[in-house]
Amino acid sequence: MPVSTRSEPTLVTPSLLRDWPLPAPGDDKYSRGAVLVIGGARATPGAAILAGTAALRAGAGKISLAVAESAAVQVGVALPECGSLGLPESADGSLTGEGLDRIASYLERADTVLVGPGLDDLELAESLLRALLEREEPDGDSKAEGGPAVVLDAYALGALGKVEDLLEPWRGRLILTPNPTEAGVLLGREVEDLEAAVADIARRFDAVVSCQGFIAGPHATKGQESELWKITTGYGGLGTSGSGDVLAGAIAGLRARGTSNAQAACWGTHLHAAAADRLASKLGPLGFLARELADELPALMLELNT
Numbered sequence: 196m197p198v199s200t201r202s203e204p205t206l207v208t209p210s211l212l213r214d215w216p217l218p219a220p221g222d223d224k225y226s227r228g229a230v231l232v233i234g235g236a237r238a239t240p241g242a243a244i245l246a247g248t249a250a251l252r253a254g255a256g257k258i259s260l261a262v263a264e265s266a267a268v269q270v271g272v273a274l275p276e277c278g279s280l281g282l283p284e285s286a287d288g289s290l291t292g293e294g295l296d297r298i299a300s301y302l303e304r305a306d307t308v309l310v311g312p313g314l315d316d317l318e319l320a321e322s323l324l325r326a327l328l329e330r331e332e333p334d335g336d337s338k339a340e341g342g343p344a345v346v347l348d349a350y351a352l353g354a355l356g357k358v359e360d361l362l363e364p365w366r367g368r369l370i371l372t373p374n375p376t377e378a379g380v381l382l383g384r385e386v387e388d389l390e391a392a393v394a395d396i397a398r399r400f401d402a403v404v405s406c407q408g409f410i411a412g413p414h415a416t417k418g419q420e421s422e423l424w425k426i427t428t429g430y431g432g433l434g435t436s437g438s439g440d441v442l443a444g445a446i447a448g449l450r451a452r453g454t455s456n457a458q459a460a461c462w463g464t465h466l467h468a469a470a471a472d473r474l475a476s477k478l479g480p481l482g483f484l485a486r487e488l489a490d491e492l493p494a495l496m497l498e499l500n501t
Contacts, residue, residue, distance in 0.1 A: 230453030237288025429468030
């Protein structure tokens with residue numbers, strides 16, 4: 196695994212990624228891993244669809260989307276490649292964190308669980324994280340040791356600090372994809388040095404963290420030999436609705452294929468940015484859509500992984 200041996204972060208370039216190849220595609224969908232996305236409130240089911248599409252475009256073999264039950268049928272029609280599962284929702288259409296027994300078998304079989312895309316209520320997102328973590332306890336319904344990688348995005352990140360005392364089952368399995376504002380929320384302070392903040396979050400939550408082009412592993416320390424990387428590409432057009440959902444989905448899909456957390460984050464963040472480069476050259480630096488980013492991923496992986 197390429198890591199920094201300088202005070203500067205390692206630059207994530209095509210050359211580095213070619214020396215850090217993705218796992219072989221395998222013989223069938225079962226060998227490429229399963230992703231479960233939990234999100235998609237009634238008003239925002241598209242976020243879960245974007246994440247699920249990106250996971251499939253990144254090469255995951257199976258995708259299931261657990262969304263508000265009032266949106267489940269529409270989600271299944273919009274993304275026919277997925278399994279669409281309905282979860283209990285509030286009167287406003289937000290996931291409540293209840294009813295996880297409905298998806299128990301999917302939680303058990305998933306190689307990666309992505310929580311957050313399309314959640315729209317911070318308190319209920321906290322309830323959802325608590326319910327998921329309770330299932331990881333020794334007397335819960337899931338195994339306390341091992342288990343799938345857990346990718347957290349959007350409102351799930353906003354709720355993460357509120358369940359920090361319960362995080363032991365997920366430590367070492369977490370991949371976090373905050374934007375700079377969410378990074379500040381995770382640290383409880385204003386972010387002035389993003390590189391240092393990403394490293395601090397990685398250490399605090401024992402996670403791999405990808406934030407606006409910086410990626411850190413849990414042992415990253417600014418100014419020392421560390422797991423710290425920096426993306427070298429990407430256009431301002433990435434600042435568009437749904438772009439973060441595509442990033443989180445791409446990372447989840449790559450992780451399900453059998454990469455390490457750090458490799459999934461480095462590859463996924465680079466692919467997301469390189470997809471923006473490619474769209475910018477076709478359409479202009481602004482105005483491309485998040486769903487178009489996912490469509491660029493297979494060709495980019497082919498170029499980098501051959």
